[in-house]
Amino acid sequence: MFDDGNGRVIGLVTDSNSQITPAIAERFDVEVVPMTVTIDGTEFHEGVDLDADQFYAHFVDGNRPEITTSQPSPGQFVVAFERLIERGCTEIVSIHIAEAMSGTIASASTAAAIVAVPVHVIDTGTASFGVAVCVWAAGVAAGRGALASDIRRRVENLVPRIGTAFMVGVPMLTERGGRANTVDLDGDGIAVLAMSGGELEVLDRVTTIEDTIDVMSTYAAGWPDGATVAIGTSDESSNRLADRLLVALAGLAGVDDIVHYRIGPSVGAHTGPGTFGLFVFPTIR
Numbered sequence: 001m002f003d004d005g006n007g008r009v010i011g012l013v014t015d016s017n018s019q020i021t022p023a024i025a026e027r028f029d030v031e032v033v034p035m036t037v038t039i040d041g042t043e044f045h046e047g048v049d050l051d052a053d054q055f056y057a058h059f060v061d062g063n064r065p066e067i068t069t070s071q072p073s074p075g076q077f078v079v080a081f082e083r084l085i086e087r088g089c090t091e092i093v094s095i096h097i098a099e100a101m102s103g104t105i106a107s108a109s110t111a112a113a114i115v116a117v118p119v120h121v122i123d124t125g126t127a128s129f130g131v132a133v134c135v136w137a138a139g140v141a142a143g144r145g146a147l148a149s150d151i152r153r154r155v156e157n158l159v160p161r162i163g164t165a166f167m168v169g170v171p172m173l174t175e176r177g178g179r180a181n182t183v184d185l186d187g188d189g190i191a192v193l194a195m196s197g198g199e200l201e202v203l204d205r206v207t208t209i210e211d212t213i214d215v216m217s218t219y220a221a222g223w224p225d226g227a228t229v230a231i232g233t234s235d236e237s238s239n240r241l242a243d244r245l246l247v248a249l250a251g252l253a254g255v256d257d258i259v260h261y262r263i264g265p266s267v268g269a270h271t272g273p274g275t276f277g278l279f280v281f282p283t284i285r
Helices: 022-027 052-062 074-086 104-112 129-143 148-161 171-176 211-221 236-250 265-271
Strands: 009-015 031-033 036-039 042-045 067-070 091-096 119-123 163-167 190-196 199-206 227-233 255-262 276-282
Touching: 009 074, 009 104, 009 129, 022 129, 031 074, 036 052, 036 265, 052 265, 067 265, 074 091, 074 104, 091 104, 091 129, 091 148, 104 119, 119 148, 129 148, 129 227, 129 276, 148 276, 163 211, 190 211, 199 211, 211 236, 211 276, 227 236, 236 255, 236 276
Parallel strands: 009 031, 009 091, 091 119, 227 255
Antiparallel strands: 036 042, 036 067, 163 190, 163 276, 190 199, 227 276
16 A cells, blocks of 8 residues: 555555566555466465465376466456455556456456545556566656556556566366467467467477577567666476576676566466466566
8 A cells, every 4th residue: 555645545456467576565565466376176366375386286197187377356356346445545556467368357447436435446458477567667666656547657668578488387288268269279389489469379389398588588588778687487386497507597688687477377277287487577666
């Protein structure tokens, strides 16, 4: 929550698909509304009764569970909004996964019409940690007394400057979930993917998994100076590659900082164990 000194107190909300780190959520007092992840018929709420380690444990010994994800209900958003109102918020900024990829925006918008304070729902046009980057920027802006309209503009200006490059651990999950409609994951070699406007594209194809390190670090190096890189890991099998990526990035001029996040259930449901990659974005000040 952020008091601008003029009687306005702004609260921030996001969804768990943002993969927001505990540190960012705590720093900006963000309400995180959980996605529902259904595994072999059993429903879980991401970050509540299903964390990343518990999720990937369902894949041990080559098991391929049936997994679906669904957006939070409007009622869940109402509860989150009301918690902020009870803490004194007079306005709320709610920042979410792309409408093209999820019904989360619709649920948040329905809830926004019910509560007693203005709620500004922002479609980031992206997913996963790209959403957390937007929340991060919103928190910094709100902490400086920005109005909700200013926060929206900052997020909208930031989104085109957020890039991602990653390798999917289990392409079958991406295809089964409908995330690969615009790409061919069955082509020769290993696909290193990027995402733009909620659509996947093949950044490059490589021969070995280790070669993905070069592609991702080169991608990050092409960003303007003054960038932060967030490295995402799924399960234990991705840690070795992420460590190598960290070494490759550490020597790059123009990279101000490197942070880490976990690829949790609502993203891992579409990518599987072994997934790793990065987001790169202008350093948030």
